[in-house]
Amino acid sequence: MDYIHTNNSSVILELISNYGDNSEVMLLINEAMNVLIRENYETKMFALIEQFLSQQPKEGEALIKDFNTTYKKIESNQANSLVISEYNELSQQLAPITRLRKLASVSMVNGMFLTEYFNEDIENYCESSFRLLRMLMADPLINVRNDAIMYVYYLANKKHTNEYSPLKENLTKIIIHEMYSDFKNTPIFLLLTSHLSIDIAEIAIRLSILLIMDDIMDSGSNREQANFYLNEIDIVLKHFIKNITKIIPIEMLIPHLMPVLRRQITFQSDYVNNILEYQAFWDEELIPIKSSDDNVWCRDKYRNMLPFIFHYNTDFRTTLRDNKMG
Numbered sequence: 219m220d221y222i223h224t225n226n227s228s229v230i231l232e233l234i235s236n237y238g239d240n241s242e243v244m245l246l247i248n249e250a251m252n253v254l255i256r257e258n259y260e261t262k263m264f265a266l267i268e269q270f271l272s273q274q275p276k277e278g279e280a281l282i283k284d285f286n287t288t289y290k291k292i293e294s295n296q297a298n299s300l301v302i303s304e305y306n307e308l309s310q311q312l313a314p315i316t317r318l319r320k321l322a323s324v325s326m327v328n329g330m331f332l333t334e335y336f337n338e339d340i341e342n343y344c345e346s347s348f349r350l351l352r353m354l355m356a357d358p359l360i361n362v363r364n365d366a367i368m369y370v371y372y373l374a375n376k377k378h379t380n381e382y383s384p385l386k387e388n389l390t391k392i393i394i395h396e397m398y399s400d401f402k403n404t405p406i407f408l409l410l411t412s413h414l415s416i417d418i419a420e421i422a423i424r425l426s427i428l429l430i431m432d433d434i435m436d437s438g439s440n441r442e443q444a445n446f447y448l449n450e451i452d453i454v455l456k457h458f459i460k461n462i463t464k465i466i467p468i469e470m471l472i473p474h475l476m477p478v479l480r481r482q483i484t485f486q487s488d489y490v491n492n493i494l495e496y497q498a499f500w501d502e503e504l505i506p507i508k509s510s511d512d513n514v515w516c517r518d519k520y521r522n523m524l525p526f527i528f529h530y531n532t533d534f535r536t537t538l539r540d541n542k543m544g
Contacts, residue, residue, distance in 0.1 A: 334381050344396065356417060427451075
């Protein structure tokens, strides 16, 4: 608790860095973090979490880049014994930084967001909390970003604070709304020069689609949640296309949008095991198999989009023409 009186976090940082693989040490640190959260030391917590997220490995960006490259190979089923060995070695080197990031993620999402004071005064704490959440979701380490997204998604099922008071609002819904607002309020020239707001909007869409899928799977659902998030996605995409095409022709954007679409498809297909199951999974009452209306999304349009996304056919205009002829 020395940090409360001195604002010196060096002891905590050193403990996590040097003894983070010791379960008893981490248990002590987690309890100290919980005390800061429970006792309303929110300003101290915000500052401490920001320090956790600002620490960098001694080897610098090169180590993170190598780790991400290896991580992507494993994600895309390109792993062999050498890749796994390299991944384990890089993970070990990054362990002190990763532990800090993941502690920040858990403390932020499962701690701060579920406090009594956040629940009672969301507007007051939302800006500071979302600023740190943006740092988490923009973290250069892929596994840290993915963990943060997962924790935010799980928040959707929370009904009570950590003190068992009923939550006044769905926290995931609030976070998604803040992400969309951040994107829509970012000037176009900043969207063109920095990928952060676009990345945040992509994550928001990813979370929205997961919640849409949950709503569809719920047999007792009246689809209000699914329709709400579909409408949010529609507004954001229309905002982006309307403003960005004033500066850049849509044809020039296509190569940049392909990786984004590919990440969305891969992420969502993992959720239901594979892409074919994902396509069969959709509820026909919400998403029809076929539709002659160009403005209505259907499974056939999804099937026709896959060759473009996965480079089976890199000429988008040819793909569109072939689909219309088919």
